[in-house]
Amino acid sequence: MATRMSENFDIQEIMREASALKWESIPRHVQQQIENTIAPTSLTKPDLTVLYGIVQQLDPTRALEVGLATGSSAVALLLGSSKLTSLDVIDPYQSSGFHNKGLEAIQLINNQYQLDFQFLPEFSHTALPKLLFSGKTYDYVFIDASHKFDSTIIEVFYADQMLDVGGFIIMDDRPWPMVGGVIAFLEQNYKHYTINTDHYRITLLHKTDQDRRAWFDFWNFSVPRSPEHERKIEEYRSQRKAQQSGQTK
Numbered sequence: 001m002a003t004r005m006s007e008n009f010d011i012q013e014i015m016r017e018a019s020a021l022k023w024e025s026i027p028r029h030v031q032q033q034i035e036n037t038i039a040p041t042s043l044t045k046p047d048l049t050v051l052y053g054i055v056q057q058l059d060p061t062r063a064l065e066v067g068l069a070t071g072s073s074a075v076a077l078l079l080g081s082s083k084l085t086s087l088d089v090i091d092p093y094q095s096s097g098f099h100n101k102g103l104e105a106i107q108l109i110n111n112q113y114q115l116d117f118q119f120l121p122e123f124s125h126t127a128l129p130k131l132l133f134s135g136k137t138y139d140y141v142f143i144d145a146s147h148k149f150d151s152t153i154i155e156v157f158y159a160d161q162m163l164d165v166g167g168f169i170i171m172d173d174r175p176w177p178m179v180g181g182v183i184a185f186l187e188q189n190y191k192h193y194t195i196n197t198d199h200y201r202i203t204l205l206h207k208t209d210q211d212r213r214a215w216f217d218f219w220n221f222s223v224p225r226s227p228e229h230e231r232k233i234e235e236y237r238s239q240r241k242a243q244q245s246g247q248t249k
């Protein structure tokens with residue numbers, strides 16, 4: 001089993017091992033704490049099992065999470081890692097949209113672990129430059145936030161600025177074209193990463209070098225679009241239209 005950060009990490013092997021992990025084989029107390037956080041905005045139980053398996057293998061020390069919601073991915077991170085010393089979390093809607101459920105889940109675990117924990121209740125595009133300016137560095141960044149193409153690009157851009165060579169970015173929700181488009185851009189242009197897309201929605205990115213592009217380096221990318229997600233987008237658009245017309249009546 002691969003168990004440490006290194007530039008020679010085989011991320012295919014990490015994904016294979018994580019995908020083979022069964023929910024039933026996770027310790028009961030971990031299952032319970034993850035289950036307590038699951039909501040429609042979370043990853044599913046099988047996907048959280050994969051995330052937990054990835055975290056166990058990467059075993060990060062300094063982590064950043066962008067997009068907390070009810071805290072499922074943060075709990076998988078906290079309980080899956082054995083060496084974590086600090087965690088920074090960004091979410092502008094934790095109080096207004098999630099009744100601080102994610103924060104409570106983290107604090108419950110952190111009473112035991114006493115990590116250096118920082119919460120920034122703001123948008124990623126204002127919080128991330130502050131973290132960079134304050135000199136923060138990470139070996140693990142989890143991105144599951146706005147999902148808009150441009151915000152997601154900004155999140156990855158700043159994550160890369162603060163990520164050690166040898167560190168990892170994990171992104172959820174690749175089937176959505178806004179996120180999948182960013183990953184397609186990264187696959188073509190971020191040559192300093194090895195990117196694994198074997199899982200249907202979780203993407204694992206391993207930073208293997210510094211960014212060595214010149215200003216003229218740019219490679220085309222095409223945005224993958226799945227019929228299933230196009231249908232969902234159409235559904236969301238009609239729901240929004242119905243709400244908006246209801247509001248004007």
Ligand SMILES: C[S@@+](CC[C@H](N)C(=O)[O-])C[C@H]1O[C@@H](n2cnc3c(N)ncnc32)[C@H](O)[C@@H]1O
Nearest residue numbers: 042067068069071072073093123124144145146
């Ligand atoms: C899909 S949920 C995250 C789910 C979470 N990772 C989990 O496992 O439960 C998306 C989160 O991103 C947050 N968010 C939305 N826009 C954001 C932005 N611009 N910057 C940071 N977070 C944002 C939302 O408040 C929400 O909590």
